[in-house]
Amino acid sequence: MTRKKKFEHRVFSDKDGVRFATPEEVARYRAKRLKCNTIADISCGIGGQTIYFAKECEQVYAVEIDPKKIAYARKNCAQLGIENVEFICGDALSPETIDNLPQLDVVFSDPARPASEKMREIKNMQPSIPEVIAAYGTKTYNFAFEAPPKLTPERVPFDCEREYLSLEGKMNRLNLYFGDLKKCEVSAIALPSGARIESKNKMPDIRRSKEPALYAYEPEESVERAGLLAQLAEEIRKQASDTSIFQVDKKRIFLTSAEQIDHCLFKNSYKVLDTLTFDIPSINDYLKKHDFGEILLRAAVDPKEYWNIRNRLEEGIKGNKKAHLFLKDEVAILCEAL
Incomplete structure (x- = not known):
């Protein structure tokens, strides 16, 4: 899949501003979800999210402590003819800044995170979630925050919705919604696609299999990170009653069934061709016999050995088809993308 450009229009920014700015697809979605009359965008940066709030909301207040960033945000809004944004350069938690704001329907905050952490921790966000809620509690009770997407649900200790968002098949954002x-x-x-799945009061019990069925499906990363794989499997069982979960390795997991099905929360779908002992000459022979000309190695192998293994697997194959090889212990699972 070809990844889209982060921005479709000219962007005024320094290098870091572009790097940390919200992709347009995400900003557009989030603005639609938070659509209201009056919203404050705390720590607005160069205004990537502000622009889309302005398209959905009647009035936007963009707050940023860095004068260079807020200058870029002004330019980015001005070039698009956006006039319903009031820019405030100041500390988002200071009484002076907050006193300049009216009653708000929503406060959105994309806090800064330390550049490097061994493990992402929600307590290290600045300004912190409790600080923002306390400071703006007289203005609204509806808050939305962007948090590090590597945080699993149990590591977010608040009464809020934890929304995991993937973009073009890759985990991208974690949004927290309050009130x-x-x-x-x-x-x-x-x-x-906008495909969405929600948790229910009781998580379904879904069978786990020791080997894949005829068809295998890779779920969106957001579904896995949210811990909603069983929920998705239950939904799919309406189409294929034998659906089960198959763990390939620590990083890769399939939903698998004997029937071919389609779902917007699959990032990849495969037909399972065969399972073989991971023996390179045997697999190479199989590829030659079945008209394959390329194989993608989707396995937990030493990165230094990846191309050596792949080149040996592809030696002498001249067909037109592409195979995908997954590795479960010492068993190779050969698939073809649907």
Whole structure:
């Protein structure tokens, strides 16, 4: 899949501003979800999210402590003819800044995170979630925050909705919704399709299999991170009653069934061709016999050995088809993308 450009229009920014700015697809979705009359965008940066809030909301207040960033945000809004944004350069938690704001429907905050952490911790976000809620509690009770997407649901110790968002098949954002914005405990969404799944009060019990069936499906990363794989499997069982979960390795997991099915929360779908002992000459012979000309190695191998193994697997194959090889212990699972 070809990845889209982060921005479709000219962007005024320094290098770091572009690097940390919200991709347009995400900003567009989030603005639609938070659509209201009056919203404050705390720590607005160069205005990537502000632009889309302005398209959905009647009035936006963009707050940023860095004068260079807020100058870029002004330019980025001005070039698009956006006039319903009031820019405030100042500390988002200071009484002076907050006193300049009216009653708000929503406060959105994309806090800064330390450049390097051994493990992402929600307590290290600046300004912190409790600080923002306390400071703006007289203005609104509806808050939305962006948090590090590597945080699993149990590591977010607040009464909020944890929404995991993937973009073009890759985990991209974790949004936290408080107050009336909360729709459930945990959710997952995939962009650009907009497919969504929510947690229920009782998590379904789904069978786990020791080997894949005829068809295998890779779920969106947001579904896995949200812990909603069993929820998705239960939904799929309406189409294929034998659906089960198959763990390939620590990083890769399939939903698998004997029937071919389609779902917007699959990032990849495969037909399982065969399972073989991971013996390179034997697999190479199989590829030659079945008209394959390329194989993608989707396995937990030493990165230094990846191309050596792949080149040996592809030696002498001249067909037109592409195979995908997954590795479960010492068993190679050969698949073809649907």
